[in-house]
Amino acid sequence: MIMIKLNRIDGLFSRLREGNKKALMPYLMAGYPDIETSLKLLLAVAEAGADLVEFGIPYSDPLADGPTIQKAANSALRNNVNTDTVFDLVKRARQRTEIPIVAMTYYNTIYRYGLEECAKNAAEAGVDGVIAPDLPPEEAEPWREAAQKYGLATVMLAAPTSTDGRLKKVSEVSQGFVYCVSLTGVTGARTNLPTNLTDFIKRVRKVTDKPLAVGFGISRSEQARQVSEVADGVIIGSALVSLIAEAGDNCIKAAEKYISDVKSAMDS
Amino acid sequence: MQVKLPDERGHFGEFGGKFVPETLMTALEELEKAYAKYKDDEDFKAELALYHKEYIGRPTLLYFAERLTKHYGHAKIYLKREDLCHGGAHKINNTIGQALLAKRMGKQRIIAETGAGQHGVASATAAALFGFECQVYMGEEDTNRQSLNVFRMNLLGTEVVPVTSGTKTLKDAMNEAIRDWVTNVETTYYMIGSVAGPHPYPMMVRDFQSVIGLETKAQIHEFEGRDPDVIIACVGGGSNAMGIFYPFIGTGTRLIGVEPAGLGLETGQHGAPLTKGHKGILHGSLSYLLQDDYGQILPAHSISAGLDYPGVGPEHSYLKENELAKYDSVTDDEALAAFQLLSRTEGILPALESAHAVAYLEKLMPDLSKDDIVVINLSGRGDKDVQVAASALGVQI
Numbered sequence: 001m002i003m004i005k006l007n008r009i010d011g012l013f014s015r016l017r018e019g020n021k022k023a024l025m026p027y028l029m030a031g032y033p034d035i036e037t038s039l040k041l042l043l044a045v046a047e048a049g050a051d052l053v054e055f056g057i058p059y060s061d062p063l064a065d066g067p068t069i070q071k072a073a074n075s076a077l078r079n080n081v082n083t084d085t086v087f088d089l090v091k092r093a094r095q096r097t098e099i100p101i102v103a104m105t106y107y108n109t110i111y112r113y114g115l116e117e118c119a120k121n122a123a124e125a126g127v128d129g130v131i132a133p134d135l136p137p138e139e140a141e142p143w144r145e146a147a148q149k150y151g152l153a154t155v156m157l158a159a160p161t162s163t164d165g166r167l168k169k170v171s172e173v174s175q176g177f178v179y180c181v182s183l184t185g186v187t188g189a190r191t192n193l194p195t196n197l198t199d200f201i202k203r204v205r206k207v208t209d210k211p212l213a214v215g216f217g218i219s220r221s222e223q224a225r226q227v228s229e230v231a232d233g234v235i236i237g238s239a240l241v242s243l244i245a246e247a248g249d250n251c252i253k254a255a256e257k258y259i260s261d262v263k264s265a266m267d268s
Numbered sequence: 269m270q271v272k273l274p275d276e277r278g279h280f281g282e283f284g285g286k287f288v289p290e291t292l293m294t295a296l297e298e299l300e301k302a303y304a305k306y307k308d309d310e311d312f313k314a315e316l317a318l319y320h321k322e323y324i325g326r327p328t329l330l331y332f333a334e335r336l337t338k339h340y341g342h343a344k345i346y347l348k349r350e351d352l353c354h355g356g357a358h359k360i361n362n363t364i365g366q367a368l369l370a371k372r373m374g375k376q377r378i379i380a381e382t383g384a385g386q387h388g389v390a391s392a393t394a395a396a397l398f399g400f401e402c403q404v405y406m407g408e409e410d411t412n413r414q415s416l417n418v419f420r421m422n423l424l425g426t427e428v429v430p431v432t433s434g435t436k437t438l439k440d441a442m443n444e445a446i447r448d449w450v451t452n453v454e455t456t457y458y459m460i461g462s463v464a465g466p467h468p469y470p471m472m473v474r475d476f477q478s479v480i481g482l483e484t485k486a487q488i489h490e491f492e493g494r495d496p497d498v499i500i501a502c503v504g505g506g507s508n509a510m511g512i513f514y515p516f517i518g519t520g521t522r523l524i525g526v527e528p529a530g531l532g533l534e535t536g537q538h539g540a541p542l543t544k545g546h547k548g549i550l551h552g553s554l555s556y557l558l559q560d561d562y563g564q565i566l567p568a569h570s571i572s573a574g575l576d577y578p579g580v581g582p583e584h585s586y587l588k589e590n591e592l593a594k595y596d597s598v599t600d601d602e603a604l605a606a607f608q609l610l611s612r613t614e615g616i617l618p619a620l621e622s623a624h625a626v627a628y629l630e631k632l633m634p635d636l637s638k639d640d641i642v643v644i645n646l647s648g649r650g651d652k653d654v655q656v657a658a659s660a661l662g663v664q665i
């Protein structure tokens with residue numbers, strides 16, 4: 001089967017590259033704070049200036065995540081959110097937006113669903129790519145094959161602890177963009193950017209031409225702006241999730257404002 | 269002849285592998301290299317052998333349980349006395365081995381997860397012995413039901429970190445230990461307590477525990493001049509079972525792993541992934557797991573905290589799939605009965621974990637004759653469990 005459709009993620013980065021702009025890529029947990037609100041949040045951040053949305057499929061044992069995303073995942077699971085719920089939300093979002101949507105989850109949710117089934121249903125719902133932080137290139141082939149068949153990008157992660165050899169391997173396998181983990185640690189907002197971030201991004205640049213998105217620990221507009229000077233995309237997860245938690249009923253307005261502020265900082 | 273497993277990528281057939289965040293991949297590669305270098309290194313082997321003999325108290329006895337044998341009136345029953353290891357369980361075989369490796373790798377800090385607290389105590393012991401800083405992650409629920417072991421770890425100079433996420437038991441302790449490792453990977457050695465986790469842990473822990481099986485083979489040959497007909501071991505993560513099984517795989521000895529059936533397999537309240545689970549990925553490897561239709565991990569239940577784990581080491585999944593070992597289960601009540609039976613017939617209090625292996629005799633014995641020989645791996649002693657046992661038996665102490 002030949003897929004002719006250009007993946008939305010590739011489209012996004014080539015457009016941005018031409019305009020010399022950088023992507024703002026917020027993370028939202030599907031089904032958090034509740035199912036309907038998470039859909040509204042997705043649409044709201046897309047309107048407010050997000051370029052791509054990472055949509056989390058909650059998992060019971062998220063070992064790459066800090067307390068903020070752990071709590072959101074638990075609460076989504078208590079809302080009875082499962083993989084099909086998330087696909088259904090994406091399907092509904094697709095009636096309103098063309099923003100690239102990348103599902104972020106752990107490999108067991110994909111494996112248990114069935115690789116082929118999962119790729120097919122995700123793609124049919126309108127998902128453009130998948131990130132599984134516990135799926136390194138060494139184990140990714142079976143999934144990547146299934147995903148590719150349905151035009152889904154499999155995004156790999158690069159870490160500051162990766163050797164140059166591993167950075168090369170990760171970048172070769174990664175599709176859409178390379179997810180550069182800014183720090184040695186789990187997800188969660190941090191006050192300062194890691195001091196060696198620029199060097200790390202330079203190391204990745206040396207081995208690949210693919211777009212580089214940086215995530216983990218970024219929370220403030222100023223940090224996003226700094227990151228956008230060296231990378232092609234800025235991923236904001238925990239900071240947005242805790243803002244949503246704190247804003248309660250006002251979370252949509254608060255998320256919109258936050259995203260539009262960060263976006264203007266990045267574009268300035 | 270057995271094919272040598274795992275393969276280079278850490279796979280046992282379709283099981284095992286390395287499903288971890290990229291941040292840890294380089295550390296795992298370093299660990300693999302270090303282990304490959306030292307495992308056949310003469311100095312390393314000599315030092316390990318010295319600690320086996322002078323510190324752990326190896327070889328442990330293979331004990332002929334005469335009164336237990338008479339009680340059943342069928343096969344001869346031997347107990348491999350891992351309860352006599354320093355610290356009271358087989359766990360120390362692994363932690364001393366890994367500590368020697370960590371020392372050679374230049375690490376200063378050790379982290380570990382623990383369920384019953386036995387691996388935590390064994391890690392704390394090794395840390396004290398070699399002067400490592402040590403932190404042990406333990407589910408909050410387990411810190412309550414095994415408070416004695418928490419204090420024991422503190423005495424040994426280890427900090428116990430109660431884990432309040434998820435089900436507050438072993439699996440969550442392991443998540444938290446992995447999160448710590450992701451954050452401190454450059455300075456920290458992660459001492460995994462069973463044949464679980466990403467490659468090379470299942471292989472390495474199996475190798476360190478296989479001293480149990482190697483000794484058993486020599487000892488039973490001394491007593492009986494032949495291999496046993498059956499070997500029984502309890503299976504939590506599966507390290508004591510892998511340790512005693514390993515030299516006997518494919519030799520004709522029946523290998524039986526006993527999982528905890530908790531309140532009964534039909535209740536869903538158990539810890540029997542090999543009997544009732546589905547294939548999936550947890551804590552870095554592909555194996556059988558307790559999980560729902562969408563891959564969410566289900567909480568395990570067992571009266572013994574050390575068996576209260578929704579996963580199992582990948583090599584056991586391989587042995588099961590290829591019918592090289594058989595897995596069955598016994599309930600909390602059956603284990604509790606065996607706990608008392610062994611205490612009364614032999615004057616040996618088994619750990620509740622090990623009592624699961626003893627309890628399997630009830631199912632096995634009717635099929636065996638007087639000439640058959642059974643070896644039970646008595647993985648630990650029961651002193652840590654008297655409180656839990658008393659409360660389960662309705663006795664106030």
Ligand SMILES: Cc1ncc(COP(=O)(O)O)c(C=O)c1O
Pocket residue numbers: 357358383384385386387461462463502503504505506507508509573574575619621622647648649
């Ligand atoms: C005495 C004893 N036996 C068995 C186990 C289960 O572990 P494994 O299956 O790795 O031997 C434990 C775990 O804490 C234990 O303390």
